[in-house]
Amino acid sequence: MAESSEDTGLAQFGYKQELKRTLGIFHTFAAGISYISILTGTFQLFYLGMGQGGPAYWWSWPMVFVGQLMVALCFAELAGRYPVAGSIYNWAKRLSNPHVAWLAGWMMLTASVVSIAAVALAYQQTLPQISSVFQLVGTGSNATDSATNAVVLGALLILFTTVVNAFGVKLMARINSAGVFIELIAAVLLIIVLAANITRGPEVVTETHGTGAGNSLGYLGAFLTASLASAYVMYGFDTAASLGEESLNPRRNAPKAILRALVASFFLGGLILLFALMAVKDINAEELTTIGLQYVILDVLGPTVGKIFLWTVxxxxxxxxxxVQTACIRMAFAMARDNNLPASRTLARVSPRFGTPVAPAVISGALAVGILAVNIGQPQIFAVITSIAIIMIYVAYLLVTVPMLIARLRGRWTAPETGFTLGRWGVPVNVLAVLWGLGMTVNLMWPRQEIYNPTEPYHWYLRWGAFLFVGGVALVGFAYYWLVLRHKTGVRAENACEPTEGS
Structure with missing residues (x-):
């Protein structure tokens, strides 16, 4: 009976049930929290926050959490009402029109492919710290060697995740859930051991290390730059909803998974950052702004215990x-079954053997490796790729929260009869979500040299890379949609639900 009810939910969009419902509440929670991945984000970007804002950058963590919580609350309400694959795309379609929905899906799909590459680069910041064996290219003594080695390690990781995703949701869910369980245990243990080794008080988070000097806005300008280290971490919680067609009782479980993933990430990540700042032996060590948390772990815990924790990272x-790739695959599948991507017939096909869309898995993996390959030898690869991916995700989120707010103000939004609802708090929360999204998008795109072109050679197109790339993706993509795809859009017959009797 429950399965029939969820199938009826899909019928609202005109789709038949093709993906297998096998995921429980922990699986959906794990999908959301593994996308956010506090250990990945904090270990990958701590150096950036410290270098740009000093220890006081820690305050950007609760700031970003509050802003993203407003977005997550809106998404939780949508997840309870529309538990469907390609959540961002399908939500925008319900809230606005096909053009806005396509642009939201396109931005999210492109961002997801770029994010696969961006996150895979994080191997480089940790594996060589464990052993020099993982420095496959050169010695790692210069930025070019490190960037090229990052591409090699990242490509190997993407190959692994592509194979796992192609072989079915059950295998993916088992590996993901096991990994998340280990990550959560490791995060709690890391908090405990760092707390046991503190050498200074929490007032360390008031120190700026003079990072505001020379900035036209003083420390505010430095803090806004440093806040990107937190903004780059707390996103992707909507993944729990994007698995709605493969989840059991998603109307109830998806909203909980979204909010629990974000809240858990905030508390665990915030405590790791705080105790790391309190425990490191030398708060002025240059390695804090170059190596980051990896240095803190080895400095505080020693090489043996420290490397054990780095393996959990x-x-x-x-x-x-x-x-990230799982979410990308579901977005491609969702758009393709509406005939809204090139080669939609292939992309929208669910393998009868594996029960998953295999083509989107292979294509997304190949594209992500391609993005890495064209950046071989580019020291700027870390910040530029990461920034561009996150900007497009924030834009895609706005293409949901803005139409949702318009629907509320025009009286066209009706809260779900059962499940999560914001009730009378809907409008103020939605307003804050939109304002936050707009403000952070501007902050992310601002052409700062220290983010987009921090090392030589200095190129104007790198500094303006966010505007050029994001704008180009939006304009070229939408032009293709307007001239070609919009004339074909509509649920493909192979993916459409069968009409009920009397309809």
């Missing part, structure tokens, strides 16, 4: 890439 990075 590698596990977290692995399941993070797995979750």
């Amino acid at each position: 590698i596990i977290a990075i692995t399941v993070c890439v797995l979750a």
